[in-house]
Amino acid sequence: MLQDVTEEFLIGDSLRVNQVLLNLLSNAHKFTPEGGSIKVVVVQLSRKSSTVFLRFTVSDTGCGISEEMQERIFKPFEQESAEIAKTHGGSGLGLSITKNLVELMHGAIKLQSKKDEGMTFTVDLSFAVEQRSEEYEPTDFKDIRALVIDDDGGTIEYTSIVLERIGVQFDVAHSGEEALSIIYHRGL
C-alpha cells in the first residue's frame, strides 16, 4: 500500500532496496502461519528540495520474537532458538545483511514485536527525485471510466491512487454484488 507518495521516479539503489524488502518479506512469510496476514506499506514522510524520505513497513501476524531476542536479532548467525533453526531453516544471516544494506544506503531499520503477536520492521530511506523532461499529460484518459472491484481495502486504495494520478474516472465496489448494482444503476 502507498501513502502520500507524490513522486513516481526516484534515484536510488534499486538492487539493494529490493534485497532488503525481499529478506523482510521472506522472513514474514516464513514465520507467519496459514490464515495470518503480511502487509507492506510505503509512506512518504517528507520532501526537502530534491530529496524524498520514504518509510517502508513490513508487518506480519506471525510468531514474533521475545524482547530479549530483539536486541540480538540483527547480529550475524542469531536465531530465536534451536527449535526455530530446525523447523524453519536459515542461517541467521539474513537480518544482519539486511541491516548492513540499509546502513550502506544511509538509512535506518527498526523492529517492533511481541512474542506470538507478530513482527513489524520499519526501514527509512532517502531518495533523490528524478526530474523528468517530458511531463505526463493527465487528461489523456479523461474519457475512460473504470470500475475497481476488490474485497481488499488496501488493493482498492492503491488502485484508486494510480487511477486518480493518471486521470481516469472510476467507481469502487467491494464485492461482486456491489459491482453489479453499480453497473445496473449507473449504466456502465
Ligand code: ADP
Ligand atoms: P534466517 O536466515 O535464519 O531467517 P534472519 O537473520 O533473517 O536469519 O533471522 C534471524 C531470526 O530472527 C530468525 O531465525 C527468527 O528467529 C527471527 N525472525 C526474523 N524475522 C522474523 C519474523 N518476521 N517473525 C518472527 N521471527 C523472525
